[in-house]
Amino acid sequence: MNDWVDDTARPGEPVNQAVREPRRVLAALAAFGTRRRTPAWSVLWRTAIPVTLGIALAVGGGLGLGAS
Known part of the structure; x- marks a missing residue:
């Protein structure tokens, strides 16, 4: 063990x-x-989309807070 x-x-x-x-x-x-690529693309999309949205929200929020 x-x-x-x-x-x-x-x-x-x-x-x-x-x-x-x-x-x-x-x-x-x-x-x-x-095909072997299909599960790999699935994992990529499941991680890339939330990360991209999170970064976009963070940058937008940071620019909004910095401008005020």
Whole structure:
């Protein structure tokens, strides 16, 4: 048993199971003919859109507060 904490593992779940699970999902997607790029683009869009909106709001708010 490892003493260090792994954020990808659920409590009580072995670390190797947490690593194996995403591979199963990718294997299932590949079995249906999904290109490897598709999940990568999905992750990019799920992170890029909120980050871009947050930066735009922060810059807009900062400029608004700085102008007054």
